[in-house]
Amino acid sequence: MSDRSVVVTGLGAVTAAGMGVEALWRATAAGESGAREVTLPRDYGQIVKIAAQAPALEVTDVFPDKRPGFFDRATTLALAAAVEAIGDAGLNDAGSLGPRTGVIVGTGIGSFGTIEDGVVSLLGGRRPDPLSIPRAMTSAAASQIGMAYGCTGPTFVVSSACASSAQAIGLALQMLRSGLADRVIAVGTEAVITPGGMKGWEAMRVLSPDRCRPFSKGRNGLLLGEGAAALILETAGLAGSRGARVRSRLMGYGTTSDAKDILRPDAEGARSAMAMALDDAGAAPEAIGYVNAHGTATVLNDTTESEALGRVFGQALAGIPVTSTKPVHGHTLGAAGAIEAVITVRALEERFVPPTINFLEPDPHCPVDCVPHTGRAHAFDMALTNSFAFGGINAALVFGRA
Missing domain, CATH: 3.40.47.10 (Thiolase/Chalcone synthase)
Known part of the structure; x- marks a missing residue:
C-alpha cells in the first residue's frame, strides 16, 4: 500500500x-x-x-x-x-x-x-x-x-x-x-x-x-x-x-483567488489555477485532450474563461475541445465541480467529448472549439475540469485515464 x-x-x-x-x-x-x-x-x-x-x-x-x-x-x-x-x-x-x-x-x-x-x-x-x-x-x-x-x-x-x-x-x-x-x-x-x-x-x-x-x-x-x-x-x-x-486517476489540483471583485471573474486568477493543476499533475499543457469548462453562459464568465484558456494553451487551444455541460444538468453551484468531475471521468473512459448544446453562432470573444450541438469521439488520455466561483475563488482538476 x-x-x-x-x-x-x-x-x-x-x-x-x-x-x-x-x-x-x-x-x-x-x-x-x-x-x-x-x-x-x-x-x-x-x-x-x-x-x-x-x-x-x-x-x-x-x-x-x-x-x-x-x-x-x-x-x-x-x-x-x-x-x-x-x-x-x-x-x-x-x-x-x-x-x-x-x-x-x-x-x-x-x-x-x-x-x-x-x-x-x-x-x-x-x-x-x-x-x-x-x-x-x-x-x-x-x-x-x-x-x-x-x-x-x-x-x-x-x-x-x-x-x-x-x-x-x-x-x-x-x-x-x-x-x-x-x-x-x-x-x-x-x-x-x-x-x-x-x-x-x-x-x-x-x-x-x-x-x-x-x-x-x-x-x-x-x-x-x-x-x-x-x-x-x-x-x-x-x-x-x-x-x-x-x-x-486524479492527477492534479490547483486553486487560487482573484482577490479583486466579489462577482466579476479575472482571467489571471483562472489561468493560475489551471497552470497550478497542470504543474501538480506533472503535465504539459499539450497533454490535455479535453477541457470541461466552467462555462456558465453568462457574458463575463465565458469571455474571461476563454481568455484564461488562451493564456494557458496558446495557439494549441484551437485543437482542444472545450465544452460546457451546464445546459444539460444546470449550474449546480457548489455541486458543479463534483458533477462535472464525474462527467470528465466518463468522457475519459469513453473517449468521447460531450457537446455544448443550444449554440447559435461563434462569439469572437470566445475562440474555443466548444463542440456545438453534437458530441464527438476523441482519443485523449488527460482532461482538465474548471470551477470558478463568486468571490474570485478558482479551482481546476486534472484527471487521467486509468
Whole structure:
C-alpha cells in the first residue's frame, strides 16, 4: 500500500438527468437538457420558471431506516450519490470504513430549503421545526454520510460557492498523498431550487429566460440546477490491495483567488489555477485532450474563461475541445465541480467529448472549439475540469485515464 498516487474507484450522481451516473452520462453525451418548468411549494411570482430540477427524493428511498426529519434535500441528494458511489467502488460489504476513510463535502449554501422553510414559518407566526438546526447545519451532509458508512477519519465541509466541490476533491487528493487518509468520499451537493432560491438568482439578472448557451453569441444567462455527485478516491496502493476497479486517476489540483471583485471573474486568477493543476499533475499543457469548462453562459464568465484558456494553451487551444455541460444538468453551484468531475471521468473512459448544446453562432470573444450541438469521439488520455466561483475563488482538476 505504499503507492500514494490517487485513483477514482467509484462514482455516484443524482441530477436533473435522473438517478445515477449513467443517466447523467447518457443525457450529457446526447446533449439532452434537463431544463424544465419547476415545481415549487410556494409561488412568489417568479419570472424565470425553468431550471434543471432533480427528481423528487426522500432519504427513505435510499436508506429506509433513516428518519426523514433530519434530512434537508441537499443532504438527501448527497447521501443518494454516496450510496451509488460506494456500491460502484465495491464497498457495500466492507462494513464500517473506519479511521482511514474521510468524508469531504462541497456545497455553496447547504441546507437552503430548511432555512427558507424556517423563515416562512416565523413570518407566518408558526414555530420552526424542532429539527431545523441539525437539518440546516452546513456540515449535515458530511456527518450523515460518515455515520452511514462508519467513517471516523477527517470529516468536514468546504463552502466556497461554485468552487466548493472541486476544492473538496482537490483537498481529498492532498490528504491521500500526505497520508492523512487512505480513502475519501468526496461529494458535491446543492439544492437551491426553492421559491427563495429562484427569486434570489432571478433578482441578480443572471438567469436565462429561455436557454443556456455557453460560449455562443447571444447567450443571456445561466440555467440554475440542483443535484449531487460523489467520487470514491483512494490511494493506488489501497485500491490495488483490494483488487478494486480503477475508473480514472486524479492527477492534479490547483486553486487560487482573484482577490479583486466579489462577482466579476479575472482571467489571471483562472489561468493560475489551471497552470497550478497542470504543474501538480506533472503535465504539459499539450497533454490535455479535453477541457470541461466552467462555462456558465453568462457574458463575463465565458469571455474571461476563454481568455484564461488562451493564456494557458496558446495557439494549441484551437485543437482542444472545450465544452460546457451546464445546459444539460444546470449550474449546480457548489455541486458543479463534483458533477462535472464525474462527467470528465466518463468522457475519459469513453473517449468521447460531450457537446455544448443550444449554440447559435461563434462569439469572437470566445475562440474555443466548444463542440456545438453534437458530441464527438476523441482519443485523449488527460482532461482538465474548471470551477470558478463568486468571490474570485478558482479551482481546476486534472484527471487521467486509468
